[in-house]
Amino acid sequence: xxxxxxxxxxxxxxxxxxxxxxxxxxxxxxxxxxxxxxxxxxxxxxxxxxxxxxxxxxxxxxxxxxxxxxxxxxxxxxxxxxxxxxxxxxxxxxxxxxxxxxxxxxxxxxxxxxxxxxxxxxxxxxxxxxxxxxxxxxxxxxxxxxxxxxxxxxxxxxxxxxxxxxxxxxxxxxxxxxxxxxxxxxxxxxxxxxxxxxxxxxxxxxxxxxxxxxxxxxxxxxxxxxxxxxxxxxxxxxxxxxxxxxxxxxxxxxxxxxxxxxxxxxxxxxxxxxxxxxxxxxxxxxxxxxxxxxxxxxxxxxxxxxxxxxxxxxxxxxxxxxxxxxxxxxxxxxxxxxxxxxxxxxxxxxxxxxxxxxxxxxxxxxxxxxxxxxxxxxxxxxxxxxxxxxxxxxxxxxxxxxxxxxxxxxxxxxxxxxxxxxxxxxxxxxxxxxxxxxxxxxxxxxxxxx
Amino acid sequence: xxxxxxxxxxxxxxxxxxxxxxxxxxxxxxxxxxxxxxxxxxxxxxxxxxxxxxxxxxxxxxxxxxxxxxxxxxxxxxxxxxxxxxxxxxxxxxxxxxxxxxxxxxxxxxxxxxxxxxxxxxxxxxxxxxxxxxxxxxxxxxxxxxxxxxxxxxxxxxxxxxxxxxxxxxxxxxxxxxxxxxxxxxxxxxxxxxxxxxxxxxxxxxxxxxxxxxxxxxxxxxxxxxxxxxxxxxxxxxxxxxxxxxxxxxxxxxxxxxxxxxxxxxxxxxxxxxxxxxxxxxxxxxxxxxxxxxxxxxxxxxxxxxxxxxxxxxxxxxxxxxxxxxxxxxxxxxxxxxxxxxxxxxxxxxxxxxxxx
Numbered sequence: 001x002x003x004x005x006x007x008x009x010x011x012x013x014x015x016x017x018x019x020x021x022x023x024x025x026x027x028x029x030x031x032x033x034x035x036x037x038x039x040x041x042x043x044x045x046x047x048x049x050x051x052x053x054x055x056x057x058x059x060x061x062x063x064x065x066x067x068x069x070x071x072x073x074x075x076x077x078x079x080x081x082x083x084x085x086x087x088x089x090x091x092x093x094x095x096x097x098x099x100x101x102x103x104x105x106x107x108x109x110x111x112x113x114x115x116x117x118x119x120x121x122x123x124x125x126x127x128x129x130x131x132x133x134x135x136x137x138x139x140x141x142x143x144x145x146x147x148x149x150x151x152x153x154x155x156x157x158x159x160x161x162x163x164x165x166x167x168x169x170x171x172x173x174x175x176x177x178x179x180x181x182x183x184x185x186x187x188x189x190x191x192x193x194x195x196x197x198x199x200x201x202x203x204x205x206x207x208x209x210x211x212x213x214x215x216x217x218x219x220x221x222x223x224x225x226x227x228x229x230x231x232x233x234x235x236x237x238x239x240x241x242x243x244x245x246x247x248x249x250x251x252x253x254x255x256x257x258x259x260x261x262x263x264x265x266x267x268x269x270x271x272x273x274x275x276x277x278x279x280x281x282x283x284x285x286x287x288x289x290x291x292x293x294x295x296x297x298x299x300x301x302x303x304x305x306x307x308x309x310x311x312x313x314x315x316x317x318x319x320x321x322x323x324x325x326x327x328x329x330x331x332x333x334x335x336x337x338x339x340x341x342x343x344x345x346x347x348x349x350x351x352x353x354x355x356x357x358x359x360x361x362x363x364x365x366x367x368x369x370x371x372x373x374x375x376x377x378x379x380x381x382x383x384x385x386x387x388x389x390x391x392x393x394x395x396x397x398x399x400x401x402x403x404x405x406x407x408x409x410x411x412x413x414x415x416x417x418x419x420x421x422x423x424x425x426x427x428x429x430x431x432x433x434x435x436x437x438x439x440x441x442x443x444x445x446x447x448x449x450x
Numbered sequence: 451x452x453x454x455x456x457x458x459x460x461x462x463x464x465x466x467x468x469x470x471x472x473x474x475x476x477x478x479x480x481x482x483x484x485x486x487x488x489x490x491x492x493x494x495x496x497x498x499x500x501x502x503x504x505x506x507x508x509x510x511x512x513x514x515x516x517x518x519x520x521x522x523x524x525x526x527x528x529x530x531x532x533x534x535x536x537x538x539x540x541x542x543x544x545x546x547x548x549x550x551x552x553x554x555x556x557x558x559x560x561x562x563x564x565x566x567x568x569x570x571x572x573x574x575x576x577x578x579x580x581x582x583x584x585x586x587x588x589x590x591x592x593x594x595x596x597x598x599x600x601x602x603x604x605x606x607x608x609x610x611x612x613x614x615x616x617x618x619x620x621x622x623x624x625x626x627x628x629x630x631x632x633x634x635x636x637x638x639x640x641x642x643x644x645x646x647x648x649x650x651x652x653x654x655x656x657x658x659x660x661x662x663x664x665x666x667x668x669x670x671x672x673x674x675x676x677x678x679x680x681x682x683x684x685x686x687x688x689x690x691x692x693x694x695x696x697x698x699x700x701x702x703x704x705x706x707x708x709x710x711x712x713x714x715x716x717x718x719x720x721x722x723x724x725x726x727x728x729x730x731x732x733x734x735x736x737x738x739x740x741x742x743x744x745x746x747x748x749x750x751x752x753x754x755x756x757x758x759x760x761x762x763x764x765x766x767x768x769x770x771x772x773x774x775x776x777x778x779x780x781x782x783x784x785x786x787x788x789x790x791x792x793x794x795x796x797x798x799x800x801x802x803x804x805x806x807x
Contacts, residue, residue, distance in 0.1 A: 263517055447541055
């Protein structure tokens with residue numbers, strides 16, 4: 001290939017000579033009439049010099065581009081002078097690839113931009129490195145919990161890495177994306193969620209298939225690290241299955257109900273029937289869930305979000321016995337757009353009625369929480385929550401509690417939280433506890449739904 | 451039964467309304483008002499434009515409201531800034547839009563950054579220890595007229611592809627936009643020419659393309675690292691650096707708190723300039739050309755008020771010291787700037803003492 005380079009070198013010099021001789025002609029001609037004012041001649045020379053400089057720059061740029069392309073073809077790094085090839089420096093200590101393997105990848109057409117990666121991209125390692133491009137976004141979020149104080153009914157360890165959540169998220173093909181959340185905790189590893197979302201189905205249906213958190217209310221859909229608290233409310237613990245919640249293998253279909261007044265979304269889900277509060281005795285014991293959500297902007301900075309959910313499935317009190325849950329949730333958000341990174345308020349309440357069939361009775365238990373979270377500085381949040389919940393199958397036992405919280409964000413990727421929690425259990429004992437939480441995230445965790 | 455019938459009729463009416471609207475105009479959703487404005491300039495009355503983030507809002511932190519899902523659901527074209535500017539809020543909206551046309555990689559998904567000139571593309575290893583870095587380069591690239599032209603051209607091509615019947619119309623609108631932008635550019639550049647090389651400080655790394663285009667030298671940031679709020683030690687360093695280099699302008703985007711910039715200004719005698727980086731940042735900025743009109747006017751009047759000057763060009767780049775030489779240079783007239791390139795330091799000192807105008 002070296003003769004090509006030599007030819008390029010030769011071409012460059014021939015070009016310079018040609019340009020010079022072209023320029024020399026007019027200069028000589030204009031110099032001849034002695035009567036011409038010296039100023040004019042000087043101006044003319046300046047103009048020609050500028051033209052020549054411009055020409056040379058254009059020419060150099062073309063040559064450099066050519067050289068860069070040549071280098072790409074030959075698999076060698078482009079010469080230093082090539083400004084067009086903005087390549088990241090090759091990682092040191094990369095083993096030289098085996099003969100015959102391409103060391104550079106051409107940027108696909110359409111992906112390049114001015115100043116973006118152009119020409120060739122280096123490949124670190126060998127051909128298999130190509131697959132890295134299609135690796136999913138990977139992130140790990142650590143949730144470290146600590147507790148101080150006394151709680152005889154529901155004690156938490158003093159210090160615990162409660163959960164490490166690993167997420168793997170990517171677009172599958174033109175029709176779908178996939179999200180996996182693996183939760184590793186003291187109890188072992190568990191698929192918290194793992195589902196495919198079909199984004200391009202006809203009829204405006206958004207369909208998810210896999211293991212998912214059911215769309216029952218708000219808290220049930222949330223992973224621990226997005227909760228505004230270090231714990232989950234009493235109503236979740238007592239009636240909706242605690243930390244794991246209604247989370248099962250199934251299919252979820254949702255549709256927008258278009259209307260001129262508000263955002264309205266209807267969701268229908270069917271699950272295998274095995275989660276904390278539901279038990280499937282036979283194949284036909286499925287769990288059915290329905291949700292209707294309405295949302296409306298009140299102004300550009302505030303909005304109201306209302307939802308109602310229903311879920312029904314078989315419980316573990318006996319064959320054929322059903323537990324039905326009805327939930328209502330309401331959220332008010334305020335976030336002034338001009339100060340969006342400094343101020344925000346979120347007030348939310350959820351009410352849940354649970355009717356659990358027993359062999360001889362079907363008691364209905366009620367539980368609720370109401371809370372608010374206020375951001376008062378760029379990295380500081382204060383919050384409060386009131387809890388009250390009867391126990392499932394035992395509406396006479398009513399637990400009550402309250403919490404006050406302070407949260408600090410060192411950055412978007414870590415969070416420190418303190419929570420004072422006072423719980424008065426139905427047995428008559430009162431627990432005063434201080435919970436603290438460290439959340440930290442590495443990697444690329446996808447944005448959460450609203 | 452009666453209610454059901456009424457409900458069905460209502461739904462059918464809404465559906466029909468939707469269809470007739472879709473025929474009337476191509477529905478374009480842009481993630482920012484800047485892209486929306488350029489799209490409007492190109493599409494004219496053949497398209498209907500909606501912008502998601504407002505110009506006075508930090509485009510990194512937008513709430514993914516369900517009302518945006520409705521806009522995306524109906525969109526025939528989605529134009530995004532790209533370079534991961536919207537990474538924190540747009541992907542779930544697109545997923546929930548139930549609109550196959552605007553999914554990333556589809557025909558009606560236009561990443562405006564693909565043809566633009568992108569600066570500050572990190573090379574080598576990057577980590578979050580560097581703050582909220584954008585691995586694909588600085589996403590505030592629309593703040594240069596030449597990129598505005600590139601964006602406009604990309605939009606023109608995309609609109610022509612989606613609506614070939616109106617291709618000539620879009621080409622005509624692009625030519626018109628190009629002409630107005632070129633005229634403006636000439637004027638902005640000549641207005642800014644005397645201040646070429648002036649050193650400034652900005653809050654966030656929003657202005658590299660703007661500074662590149664108009665020859666400003668951004669030497670420091672109020673944020674210690676992108677996305678990290680100001681810290682006392684960094685603020686102190688910045689104050690010292692600004693005093694040493696005699697920097698008189700602090701650019702602040704409208705969505706940042708003015709407390710730290712104001713206290714820096716008090717210490718250094720600099721002026722805090724709330725400069726909108728987007729169309730709609732203030733009500734006067736109604737389109738892309740007006741954005742530069744406004745910002746250039748604002749900057750120049752601040753330069754005049756503070757007596758900022760481009761002495762920076764005369765010394766070695768940014769971290770140089772040697773305050774005595776600089777204090778003498780401070781009074782060099784901006785008129786002589788163009789010729790100063792070829793002067794050496796002795797000639798320079800002979801000009802000391804000329805009044806600043």
